[in-house]
Amino acid sequence: MLEISGLVSGYGRIDILHGVDLRVGKGELVALVGVNGAGKTTLMKTIAGLIRPTAGRIAFEGAEIAGEGAERAVGAGIALVPEGRMVFPRMTVWENLMLGGVHPRARPYREATLTKVFDLFPRLAERRDQKAATMSGGEQQMLVIGRGLMAQPKLLVLDEPSLGLSPLLVQETYGALRRLNADGLTILLAEQNVKLSLAVSSRGYVIENGRIVLSGASSDLARDPATRKAYLGRL
């Protein structure tokens, strides 16, 4: 579904990604692990259209979308749940979710999707009229996942959803992701938490200094000492 080849991207004159190749098949749950600064967020933002790459291709369902902007990405069916959550702080849960479905592609299904989101995250339903800024980290995380779902994505991309969450909330969040994937949603998950992300995914990639250094089945990667070495870096 998603084919990335030779992707070079960064901020201004500084390149963070130095030629990344990555593939996500339909229905898969793929993990991307790497330390802080390895390039996960840059890669996620480039896929979502927030950053324009300087070289390389991003093909989604056969169509080339690299560098065409966030609106094109959402229109194609990619939704990013960004690092740091990025809720709309002074708007309510309901308003945040409604905004998630504001793109013409998703708008006709808004009411139905809203019901599904509230089913998936009952806590959000309880806090429907609460301002997003007053919610806890875990609730905000649920909110932005729900918001991403409102865009009717074919591919849900998540950037460090477990950051700053208590273990219990992490389990809840991951449980929701597992359920969504089981229902057919393709997911690409970027995480620092190696154990967790490899446990929930079928395949994985390890990124270091802007390059993919390892890839394979998640169970293999989890056992491979090279993963740990690449992850911890040279000491």
Place this chain on the structure above:
Amino acid sequence: MREGHPLSSLALPWIVFLAVALAPLAISSGWTNIAILTLLFIYLCIAWNIVGGVAGQFCIGHSLFLAAGAYTSTLLSLHLGVTPWIGMFAGAALAAVIGAFIAWLSFRYELPPLSFALVTIALAMLGYLAISSIDFLGASRGLTLPVRGTPAMYQFRSDITYYVVILVHVIAALALSMWLYHTKIGLYLRAVRDNERAAHAIGVPVLRYKMLAMAISAALTALGGTFYAQYLQYVEPHTFAGINIVIQIILLTVVGGTGTVWGPVVGPMLLVPVGEWLRHSLGGSLPGVHLLVFGILLVVVIRFAPDGLIGAFERARQAWRFRGGVNKGATR
């Protein structure tokens, strides 16, 4: 930015400037008026640029300083017979105090740039309204200068003399601003402009330098205010304390290029004569057309060269220098 400037690049602008500046002395007197006004604006723009461009403080309050200079020297002359040559320093001192106070305020209350601009506008408006209503200051009618007719009292028979006086002012201000720019003070000020927090972190005494820049700028502007008062032979709030003249100064400097040494020279040098010529030729039938063209030119320049004409010139020069396509010695 203490690169070794080859002597030619340092001297050349001066030569061009002096040639253009001294030219009117040789031409007929019809041009002297416009020339005086041009030089006055160059002077005021250089003064404003010290705080607005180099120190990066977008101050719209300079009408206060202009008025401080003009009114102080005029009042001292009117009521105590003090010659404006001395009175102007009193005005400059007053302006410096006011300026330092404003700088202190902005630092003490941590005003971000837009808030600072708004505070200075508000102070300028308060000054204007106050002067317009206090009879001792002439209220909205203004004050007429006593006709003493002697150079000792800063009054000259011939316009040429006024021209020379303002030219001297300009040269002094230009030299001062070049000196400031290329020495430690200028470096610190530009550091503060570009990233105040970082400058503070590396030990630059931010408050002291902000107050210094403001005081210098204010004092210079006040001296210009005295000159203008002596030239017009009257003072009144609309011209001296009104916001219009400050807006003109700012826009002329922006067009030339804020933060550069020659920007405040180039801007007025190009636009004031054009404006005045337009006013003379079309102003009768179409009042304000000169300022309209002025404004349109400003908008066009800001739109297409936001860093001013000097900035555009620099970019063109860089492009020409690297036209071979190889980055000769440039680091990434």
Place this chain on the structure above:
Amino acid sequence: MSGEVLLQATVQGLQMGAIYALIALSMTLIFSVGGLLNFAHGDFMVLAMYGALALYQSVALDAYAAAPLMFFGFFLLGFLMFRRLVQPVLAAGVLAGAQLTLGLVFVQENFLLMVFGGDYLSVPTVLSNKNLVIPPLIMPWPLLVASLLAVVMAAILYVVLMRTDFGRQVRAITQNSDAAALMGIRVGRIQAIAFGLGIGMLGLTGAMIVAQFTLTPTMGLDFTLIALIVMVIGGLGSFAGSIVAGAIIGVSESLGSLFYGGTVGAMIPYAILILVLLFRPHGLMGEH
């Protein structure tokens, strides 16, 4: 000082305050969505006022009837201006944008001076010089209608911002424009529309209030400064704040003029602005 005079001044202050609040709301819209501090804000409104004059002189169209026309015309003006002028300049920074608007002040004021001359002009309308008398108040109709229309417009703006998808998108952009882009929102387009809306409101406001004022080309800056003051005091982005601040400024100006004379009355808003910027920079009702 009789109670009646006091009441009259207060009512007048509140009415002017409503108008100030509306101008401030349009300025807030442009500032928080478009990122532009518009020094030429008042001048746009004055341009509309002169436009109403021109329409009256040429086709005998009453200003109140011209108001909707003004709205659409100015909306278009604002939209195009944002695309062609503001957006490219803002890429060079906020101050560059502010400088641009200073240039626009020059252009507008002198354009009006050139076309209409510097004399004071007024626009006759159906309501001019008529008063509504509800003892002990004598209320000029133009001011009363203008203030009521201002309240209605503010209410409409509120509904649009709070209850429509467009309004939500606008608010999203002001709160987190990156996240807004992630929703697939076309940020640039919404900004241009919001900008057009802000200028359009100015066009409408100008036509609505023209009966209350005598026109002179340089009056725009005064309105801009008052709107700035109201916007800052009310706390940027706070709807209720702008309304309250408008009332405060309107009434204090009116009462100040009553007790201390016109000049002091004019000075009060500036003094308040300085105090607020120094001591309560987020305004009286702003957030964070």
